[in-house]
Amino acid sequence: MDEEYDAIVLGTGLKECILSGMLSVSGKKVLHVDRNKYYGGESASICPLDELFSKFGAPPPDESYGRGRDWNVDLIPKFLMANGQLVKLLIHTGVTRYLEFKSVEGSYVYKGGKISKVPVDQKEALASDLMGMFEKRRFRNFLVYVQDYAEQDPRSWKEFDAQNQTMQELYEKFGLDKNTQDFTGHALALYRDDDYLQTAAITTIRRIKLYSDSLARYGKSPYLYPMYGLGELPQGFARLSAIYGGTYMLDKPIDEIVLGEGGRVVGVRSGNEVAKCKQVYCDPSYVPEKVHKKGRVVRCICLLDHPIPNTRDALSTQIIIPQKQLCRNSDIYISVVSFTHQVAAKGWFVAMVSTAVETDEPEMEIRPALDLLGPIKQKFVSVSDYFVPTDNGLESQIFISESFDATTHFETTCLDVLDIFKRGTGEEFDFSKIKHELGEEEQ
Amino acid sequence: MATIKIPEQKVILCGEYGVGKSSLFRRFTNNTFVTATDRQSTLGLDHFDKTYNVGDKSLKLQLWDTGGMERIASITSSYYKFAEAAIIVFSLDNSASFHSLSQHLLDVVTYAESAKIFLCGNKSDLEGEKPQVTDADIETFCEQCHNLISGVYKTSCKLADGIEEMFTDIACHLAESNRSRLELQTMKHHGFKVLPADEQTAEGSCLC
Numbered sequence: 001m002d003e004e005y006d007a008i009v010l011g012t013g014l015k016e017c018i019l020s021g022m023l024s025v026s027g028k029k030v031l032h033v034d035r036n037k038y039y040g041g042e043s044a045s046i047c048p049l050d051e052l053f054s055k056f057g058a059p060p061p062d063e064s065y066g067r068g069r070d071w072n073v074d075l076i077p078k079f080l081m082a083n084g085q086l087v088k089l090l091i092h093t094g095v096t097r098y099l100e101f102k103s104v105e106g107s108y109v110y111k112g113g114k115i116s117k118v119p120v121d122q123k124e125a126l127a128s129d130l131m132g133m134f135e136k137r138r139f140r141n142f143l144v145y146v147q148d149y150a151e152q153d154p155r156s157w158k159e160f161d162a163q164n165q166t167m168q169e170l171y172e173k174f175g176l177d178k179n180t181q182d183f184t185g186h187a188l189a190l191y192r193d194d195d196y197l198q199t200a201a202i203t204t205i206r207r208i209k210l211y212s213d214s215l216a217r218y219g220k221s222p223y224l225y226p227m228y229g230l231g232e233l234p235q236g237f238a239r240l241s242a243i244y245g246g247t248y249m250l251d252k253p254i255d256e257i258v259l260g261e262g263g264r265v266v267g268v269r270s271g272n273e274v275a276k277c278k279q280v281y282c283d284p285s286y287v288p289e290k291v292h293k294k295g296r297v298v299r300c301i302c303l304l305d306h307p308i309p310n311t312r313d314a315l316s317t318q319i320i321i322p323q324k325q326l327c328r329n330s331d332i333y334i335s336v337v338s339f340t341h342q343v344a345a346k347g348w349f350v351a352m353v354s355t356a357v358e359t360d361e362p363e364m365e366i367r368p369a370l371d372l373l374g375p376i377k378q379k380f381v382s383v384s385d386y387f388v389p390t391d392n393g394l395e396s397q398i399f400i401s402e403s404f405d406a407t408t409h410f411e412t413t414c415l416d417v418l419d420i421f422k423r424g425t426g427e428e429f430d431f432s433k434i435k436h437e438l439g440e441e442e443q
Numbered sequence: 444m445a446t447i448k449i450p451e452q453k454v455i456l457c458g459e460y461g462v463g464k465s466s467l468f469r470r471f472t473n474n475t476f477v478t479a480t481d482r483q484s485t486l487g488l489d490h491f492d493k494t495y496n497v498g499d500k501s502l503k504l505q506l507w508d509t510g511g512m513e514r515i516a517s518i519t520s521s522y523y524k525f526a527e528a529a530i531i532v533f534s535l536d537n538s539a540s541f542h543s544l545s546q547h548l549l550d551v552v553t554y555a556e557s558a559k560i561f562l563c564g565n566k567s568d569l570e571g572e573k574p575q576v577t578d579a580d581i582e583t584f585c586e587q588c589h590n591l592i593s594g595v596y597k598t599s600c601k602l603a604d605g606i607e608e609m610f611t612d613i614a615c616h617l618a619e620s621n622r623s624r625l626e627l628q629t630m631k632h633h634g635f636k637v638l639p640a641d642e643q644t645a646e647g648s649c650l651c
C-alpha cells in the first residue's frame with residue numbers, strides 16, 4: 001500500500017467503480033480500496049440467499065426457496081435505459097463485453113387503484129384504457145409532435161419555443177388533461193415530482209425521446225437488466241480499471257484521509273500504512289463529516305413465488321405510481337425481476353418497492369404498492385439516508401458521490417459520475433467518441 | 444453472403460499470482476514470452492479469440508486473463524460467469540501454488556458451475572531433478588476431486604512447450620460437450636450483449 005497514486009478510490013459501489021475505470025483508462029495510477037470483503041458495497045447483489053436473510057436479521061430461508069446460490073438479490077433496484085447514459089458508458093469503455101442483458105418485459109402505470117400498460121407508441125395509445133376516446137387522439141398528436149421534434153429544425157417546432165416555454169404550456173397546446181400529463185411526466189419522462197411542469201419543455205421532450213429511443217432498441221420496454229443482477233455492473237468497471245493498471249484491495253479498513261497544506265488531501269491511512277495520492281474519490285460512508293443528509297429513501301425487497309397480478313405473467317416489469325395518485329410528493333416505484341435473470345431460484349420473483357420518505361411511517365407509505373404484488377412470501381424493509389457532499393471537492397481534492405436516489409434507472413447515477421469526473425480531471429468525458437479498441441468481438 | 448457465426452467458448456485462467464497465467468495468455472495471443480512482469484504489453488487487453496478446427500467443426504476459444512486483480516484482492520465473481528472452461532494454473536516450481544489449487548477449484552465450481560475444469564502445471568522448464576510438485580501429487584489431487592478435472596497438462600511458457608497441445612485438447616473437449624448439449628437445450632436461457640446502435644442487427648424489433 002505504501003506507494004504513490006494519482007487517485008485513491010474508496011468504496012466499490014457502482015459510481016466509484018465507473019470513476020475508477022474512467023480514471024485508469026485515462027492513464028491515471030489508481031488504487032481502489034474497499035473496507036468490505038466483497039465488491040460492490042451497496043450496489044452488490046447479495047448471494048447466497050441466507051446472507052440476505054441474515055443481513056436483515058431473519059431466520060434462514062426454508063427449502064421452498066430452492067438453492068441459496070441461485071439467488072443474487074440487489075439492495076438498490078434499478079434498470080438501465082437501453083439508450084441511456086450507462087449503456088453508452090458500457091459501450092464506450094468496452095465493459096459491455098463482460099455482461100449479458102435481458103429486456104424488461106413490461107412497463108405499467110398506476111391509475112385509480114389498478115395498473116395499465118404504459119402506452120409507448122401511437123398504436124398502443126389508441127388501445128390504452130388510461131384515456132377516453134378524445135383524449136387518446138390528443139395524446140397521439142402530442143406523441144407525434146415529440147417524435148418529430150428536431151432541435152436543429154425550427155419547422156418541426158410548430159410555433160412552440162421549447163427552450164423558453166414551459167412543459168405546462170406544451171401540455172396546454174395539445175389540450176392534455178391532468179391524468180395524461182401525469183403519466184406522461186412520470187411514466188414516460190420519468191420525473192419523480194411535478195417541478196418539471198414549470199421548466200423549459202425541451203428537457204421533457206428529450207426525456208420522452210430517450211424513453212422511445214430506448215424502447216426502439218429492444219422492443220417491449222425501454223429497460224434492460226443484467227443477468228446475475230446489478231452487482232455485475234460495478235464488477236465490470238472494476239475489472240476495466242484493473243486491466244488498465246488499477247490496483248485493488250478489499251477488506252481494508254480506512255482509518256484516515258490525510259490532509260496536507262491548505263486542507264488538500266495527501267494520502268489515505270489504514271493502520272500504520274499510508275498510501276500517498278493527489279486525489280480521493282469516495283462514497284459518503286467514507287467521509288461522514290463531509291456530507292449532509294438530504295432525505296431518506298425507503299426500499300422494500302419482496303420475495304414472491306408468482307408473477308405480479310395483471311402484468312400478463314411478465315418475468316420482469318416496472319410499475320410506476322405517480323405521486324398524485326396517492327396524494328404524495330414523490331412517485332413510488334416497483335421493479336420486478338425473476339429467475340429468468342439468474343437472480344432467483346426457479347419459479348421465484350423479486351419485487352422491489354422504493355420511494356422517497358415523506359412521513360414518519362415509511363412502511364405505511366408503500367402499502368398501496370405492496371397491495372399490488374399479491375401474496376408476499378418474505379419482505380425486507382430498509383430506510384436509508386440520502387447523503388450529498390457539502391462541497392464540490394475542488395479545494396480538498398476529495399470528490400464525493402451522492403447516495404443512490406429512489407429513481408429506478410441509472411440516469412442520475414451517470415450524471416453524478418460524469419460531473420465528478422469533470423470536477424476531478426477538469427475535462428468532460430466525451431461520449432461522442434464511442435470506441436472499442438479493446439476487443440475484436442464486434443460481429 | 445450470410446456467414447455462420449462460430450460461437451465463442453469462454454475459457455478463463457485461474458490460479459495464484461505469478462504462476463504464469465498472463466504468460467499463457469501471451470503465448471495464446473501472439474506467441475511471445477517476456478521475463479519481466481511487463482504489464483504494459485497486455486494493458487487493456489484481457490481476452491482474445493482464436494479458432495480451432497476439431498474434426499470437421501470450427502470452434503472459437505476465447506481466452507480470458509485475470510487482469511492481475513488477484514495480486515492483492517480477490518477476482519470479481521463476474522469473471523467466472525458464462526465460462527465454458529477454466530484452466531487452473533499452478534507453477535511446477537512452487538508447491539504453495541499447488542496447495543492453493545483447492546481454493547481456486549472451489550471458486551470455479553461456485554461461480555462457473557457448468558465450466559469444464561482443466562489443470563495446468565506451468566514452468567515445466569524449472570522442474571529440475573527434484574520436482575517441487577511430483578506427478579504422484581498431481582494424480583492424488585485429481586483423485587481427491589472426484590473426476591472434476593477434465594484434463595491435466597504440463598507447459599512451459601518460456602520454451603513454448605505443451606501450450607498449443609493444451610489448447611487444442613481443450614478445444615476437443617469443448618466440441619465434444621457442445622455436441623451433446625446442443626441437442627439437449629435451446630438458447631432460451633441466454634441474454635444478449637448491448638452493442639452500439641449501428642451494429643445492432645435487424646432482430647431488435649422497432650415499434651415506431
Ligand SMILES: Nc1nc2c(ncn2[C@@H]2O[C@H](COP(=O)(O)OP(=O)(O)O)[C@@H](O)[C@H]2O)c(=O)[nH]1
Nearest residue numbers: 460461462463464465466477478566599600601
Ligand atoms: N521459467 C519460466 N518462467 C515463467 C514461465 N511462465 C511464466 N514465467 C515467469 O513467471 C513470472 C510470472 O508470470 P505471469 O504470467 O505474469 O504470472 P501471472 O501472475 O499468473 O499472470 C514472469 O516473470 C514470467 O516471465 C515458464 O514457463 N517458465
Ligand SMILES: [Mg+2]
Nearest residue numbers: 464465510511
Ligand atoms: Mg497476470
